Amino acid sequence: MTAVRSVLVIGAGAAGTATAILLAEAGVAVDLVDVKPDVSALGSGITLQGNALRVFRQLGVWDEIEAKGYAFNSLGIRAPDPNGTLVAEIPDARTGGADLPATVGMYRPELARILVDRATAAGAKVRFDTAPAALVQDDDGVDVTFSDGSSGRYDLVVGADGIRSWTRHALGIELETRSTGMGIWRTFVPRPASVTRTDLVYGGPCYIAGYCPTGEDTMYAYLVEEAQDRSGLSPEDSLAVMRELSQAYHGPWDEIRESLTDPSTVNYTWFEEHVLPAPWNRGRVVVIGDAAHTCPPTLAQGAAQALEDAAVLSELLLSHETLDEELWSEFEARRVPRATEVVEASVQLGQWLLDGVQGDMPALMGRMAQLLTPPA
Template sequence: MSKARKVLVIGGGAAGNAVTILLRRAGITVDLVEAKDDWNATAGSGITLQGNALRVLRELGVWEQVEASGFGFGSVGITAPDGTVLHAHDDLRTGGDDLPATVGMQRPRLQQILIDAVRAGGATVRVGTTAEILDQDADGVSVRLSDGTEHRYDLVVAADGLGSRTRAAIGITDKPEPTGMAIWRIAAPRPAGVTRTDLAYGGPAYIAGYCPTSETTLYAYVVEANRDRASIPPESYADEMRRLASSYGGHWPEITEHITDPAKVNYTWFDRLLVEGSWHRGRVVLVGDAAHCCPPTLAQGAALSLEDAWVLAQMLTGTDDWDDALFQAYYERRITRVRPVVEASVQIGQWQLDGVRDADVPGLMGRTMTMLRELP
């Protein structure tokens, strides 16, 4: 690439941060705007990063910090509701044999690592700021920021999440749809015996699980059918999660003792989104949750978003021709990988909602994760 370029990235989550880091490394001028005043006001308590996510984080130059901050492990256990371990199996190393199969992390810690890398890369960052697309032509996009300034960019990358205002503004009408499930999450101290993810199926919830996130912490979660959020006052969140979790054995009684503060409990519906046809309109292109979202049944949401950023940055820095053909090629390269993951993630949840007892969950998971070992 020989031309001087200027890019606006809308959204400072995983995908937006990753594409900013990579484009700045290539010498491209990048402005990043984040709507939240607190850039690290990260919802949720923990995150499960599988190998293909770690592979991108290594490309971003932050793997050593992630490794030091998280908890790596290589297996998953299946338990009965009383805590009896029924089966344990090794996780596939989707990022290659030189990376762990899985790293659990506290979400705010991962976000801070990426924020620091963005700032170190020299991008111009504006927090508490939104962006409005004014118009565009074959050469670029005119944008007005909420601080009243107007700017011209060669490209706008919309990384503004599941409820992306930019997606709607450029005429893409796809919207997220609930799958019928919801999840309660909390961060808690890690019992010494928790050294991997364990999942209990059955009991009062569909799934009760936990993932170690450091030497001293974990995040725990309980999945149930979604409920009208208006019927669950936030001050009852701890009581509701504790009620569900108290029916599980093994390490759960020790974890449940810490489900006391409703402000530390996160309640979220599972959603599905997959934008078809293309992920761009002119010089505005979608990445991450703005283009696709799936339930965390395969723990691939962040990984797919990071992969989007990596692939898009590779393609942008490999040519001077930022045109429809390039952005369509980006979509076609990503959709063949993203669609099977979204569909499998939704299917696993639907089998549970439908009470299907003989579903081949291990087979579907194995096929999907094997695909993800290939480079995106």
């Protein structure tokens, strides 16, 4: 017997779809809803570290992700000079195990489609363009009303609905989401043959200039600057700003810049962070993924930590017979310290750049590899 027989999952990102897959496959009745109109509306490029790949294998989607993404096992550091000189090639930690790549870059909508299709195949009932409107819980369950007028009663509600979580707000949880002081320009472009892994450039007009291959013919590139209000820029203005900032970077950036012609591929966001202190649940409602913890992408661990939340929560729901404090205490013990340390390390990497100090990056990266290599 499992701790739950019916679950509502709010949010069809990595945390939500992974939870839906693992529970539905075990025979739990799962409804998965997302406010977005369809799966294709879920982003651009994403970098996935080995500990994320380990969960994908558990979900039964690793083979497809391996086929659709772009795997690599090292990180390049280039100089902000006229040649984009490669100054270091660093083997990347295989945090998912020796039989998995260190890193996979992927087109985010493709990843979202794979996960949603897998959730549907596992038996979850998936509804897009649907949001919760109200929830009321008692000792035995949670009654939820949806934006389309329908309703349902569940043993558990999982809020995997992102940084601005509706679920968190509905529970009355106050959590400050803080800008770390950096903003990032991103674009999705064709992959030059010279781009075969992530390379980073520190210095120049931006804190970081980097890129990640996402497939045989695709990649995304990014420029990290001081956070500023870019909301008034038109798409054409945004493209012009990114092209101008990129002028300082060379090597593969010279080819990337030639492809920077479509304003619709450019977007700008701030780096943000928060961590919800334990407990992450209020009765029979729990928040996971970005709703509970979010970090800047300096360690590329956002999706990985969300997936680990889903794997641990599902394991406990399926192995315990009751939804009680023992279950929640075990969940918190396995997830809160680990996710908190990842957020703090991600913020620290950016803070060193903001402060213009030479932090001990090798030591930090080694500590993170040691933390993340054992399963959550």
